[in-house]
Amino acid sequence: MFSTMFQIIYFRGNYTLPTCGLLKKHSGRSRKCSTNSQCAYNEHYDDKSYTVGYFSKERLTITSDVVGNFIFGCGQTNEGLFGGIDGLLGLGRGQVSLVQEAAQKYKNFFSYCLPSTISSTGFLTLGKSSELSSSLKFTPMVMLSLGQSFCGLNLIGKSVSGLKLSIPTSGFSTMGTIIDSGTVSTHLPPTAYNALRTTFRKMMHNCPMTCSSMPLFDTCYDLSKSQSVSITRINFFFSMVM
Known part of the structure; x- marks a missing residue:
């Protein structure tokens, strides 16, 4: 709202x-x-x-x-x-x-x-609000090589269930990371995505995988027969300014 x-x-x-x-x-x-x-x-x-x-x-x-x-x-x-x-x-x-x-x-x-x-x-x-707390933490926007119309962030790492993935920062910083509130899916370069997908699937091995009707997704699960499910947490880390 x-x-x-x-x-x-x-x-x-x-x-x-x-x-x-x-x-x-x-x-x-x-x-x-x-x-x-x-x-x-x-x-x-x-x-x-x-x-x-x-x-x-x-x-x-x-x-x-x-x-x-x-x-x-x-x-x-x-x-x-x-x-x-x-x-x-x-x-x-x-x-x-x-x-x-x-x-x-x-x-x-x-x-x-x-x-x-x-x-x-x-x-x-x-506008610049004077009501924002001086102790607020935020990640600054950066210029992107993809074009001046996009808003970018400095993504520095990812983790799956607390396990930080070993991915060189160049794997997702060469062209910059676009932040778009109108896009509901996250797109990653192949190197970064493959490492994330492999680790996520290992953590979710007890849940049955299923095919997706949408070509955008290749890691989907059928949880219709499960009464309770623990979903593996994924974290993204950005450079911060205090």
């Missing part, structure tokens, strides 16, 4: 070619604006979800703060996991993100707290 209230006041305008070109810079794929000045997009994701729509321009009101000429994607056809979702909030480093477009107001600062349990409440704070 977020305490911040968003209100979008819609108007349809003309989109110049330079504005349409921001989509190419953001995604790496070329876009074409039609003769009626509408710029279409088509985004597909690994889980087979996709969204098709138009690059739009709005006036965005956040509580009492107004961001004029706010540009974003207005989805016309949204399928897969997007079918029951109102939209995605962009918090990346790219030009077509809320953080960048509202930089004049919030100075590129935001805090996003994911709740640790179902009963806990997370929060999103735009």
